[in-house]
Amino acid sequence: MNYTIFFTNQCNMDCTYCYECNKMVRSTSYDVLDGIVNFIVEKQRSCSDKTVSIVTHGGEPLIEFDKIQYFIKRLNEKVKNVQYIITTNATLLTDLMIDFLSQHYSEISVSIDGIQSAHDANRVFANKKGSYAVVVEKAKKLLEKRSDVKARMTINPQTASTLYESVKHLLDLGFTTIVPVIDTFCNDWTEKDMEILLDQGKLIIDYIKDYDKITNVGLINDALSKMANSPCNGGTSTFSIDTDGVIYPCVVTVGIPEFVVGTIKEGVNKEKVTEILGWDKIEITECIGCSRYNYCNTTRCRMINKVMCGSLHTPSAIVCSIENLKVKLSEYYLQRNIANL
Numbered sequence: 504m505n506y507t508i509f510f511t512n513q514c515n516m517d518c519t520y521c522y523e524c525n526k527m528v529r530s531t532s533y534d535v536l537d538g539i540v541n542f543i544v545e546k547q548r549s550c551s552d553k554t555v556s557i558v559t560h561g562g563e564p565l566i567e568f569d570k571i572q573y574f575i576k577r578l579n580e581k582v583k584n585v586q587y588i589i590t591t592n593a594t595l596l597t598d599l600m601i602d603f604l605s606q607h608y609s610e611i612s613v614s615i616d617g618i619q620s621a622h623d624a625n626r627v628f629a630n631k632k633g634s635y636a637v638v639v640e641k642a643k644k645l646l647e648k649r650s651d652v653k654a655r656m657t658i659n660p661q662t663a664s665t666l667y668e669s670v671k672h673l674l675d676l677g678f679t680t681i682v683p684v685i686d687t688f689c690n691d692w693t694e695k696d697m698e699i700l701l702d703q704g705k706l707i708i709d710y711i712k713d714y715d716k717i718t719n720v721g722l723i724n725d726a727l728s729k730m731a732n733s734p735c736n737g738g739t740s741t742f743s744i745d746t747d748g749v750i751y752p753c754v755v756t757v758g759i760p761e762f763v764v765g766t767i768k769e770g771v772n773k774e775k776v777t778e779i780l781g782w783d784k785i786e787i788t789e790c791i792g793c794s795r796y797n798y799c800n801t802t803r804c805r806m807i808n809k810v811m812c813g814s815l816h817t818p819s820a821i822v823c824s825i826e827n828l829k830v831k832l833s834e835y836y837l838q839r840n841i842a843n844l
């Protein structure tokens with residue numbers, strides 16, 4: 504069972520591409536956290552899947568570090584073997600936080616976009632000053648404790664041409680897992696940008712081929728490793744719980760009233776979940792015949808389509824471009840690795 508808990512939507516930064524921090528400021532309360540613990544305990548009691556994964560989400564979640572500590576202590580008293588996951592901008596990390604995350608989290612990601620010019624182009628503090636120097640200093644400290652910390656990069660048209668240099672730079676900093684994420688909420692992507700990303704991805708593949716350490720760089724072989732889409736499980740085994748205890752089927756829908764599937768007090772509304780599960784059954788006519796139909800995000804998650812395009816069954820042009828980019832990169836990856844045998 505997967506739970507994403509929104510501790511706050513506040514942040515000490517003001518990244519240009521942020522979609523979290525332009526809403527009304529809100530943080531969770533200790534009462535809501537107690538309710539979430541009870542909700543999870545009840546859910547776990549009544550389901551056969553005993554695995555529990557918790558994403559502690561923001562804004563910048565570490566703004567609510569005291570509440571995160573409280574929540575984890577309470578939940579661990581009642582549920583065993585919980586896997587905790589966090590993505591942080593790293594700028595607020597203290598030694599105490601580093602120790603706590605290292606001890607309790609199975610997966611830690613730092614948001615860092617690569618070389619300084621790429622990072623500082625978008626990841627800025629409220630005073631518009633770039634955060635690169637602070638993030639690198641803190642990330643290095645974290646990596647000393649946990650060598651498996653991931654680098655989560657956001658790529659937009661402004662930084663696409665530096666992707667290869669940025670990945671190399673992050674490897675030099677000591678990251679072994681790098682997750683480049685293309686900003687799908689940006690409307691400025693062009694076909695030319697996709698060509699640039701393809702060239703940059705090929706350079707990364709060539710570089711990784713001869714790299715002497717074990718690394719895991721996303722995007723370059725995503726299409727190869729991707730499993731066929733499974734049915735949506737939003738509201739059945741995946742829950743995103745907002746700061747006020749309202750439950751949504753997945754992260755992209757949080758804060759949008761039409762997607763609410765319940766509250767921690769009243770539980771999950773089965774009729775709403777049944778409605779959501781039914782959305783999967785309607786074919787996306789524009790995509791029929793595409794070889795990626797059973798793999799693409801737009802045919803997997805109707806809620807993303809609604810949020811991005813205003814309709815459950817309208818594919819997003821940028822998601823389509825990214826899927827095709829991934830296929831081309833995976834073909835090149837295969838070609839280069841076969842050539843290596």
Ligand code: SF4
Nearest residue numbers: 514516518521562592
């Ligand atoms: S650090 Fe994350 S939450 Fe904060 S402004 Fe940047 S993208 Fe948004």
Ligand code: SF4
Nearest residue numbers: 790793799818823826
């Ligand atoms: S969005 Fe594009 S890549 Fe995805 S299934 Fe539709 S046509 Fe294929």
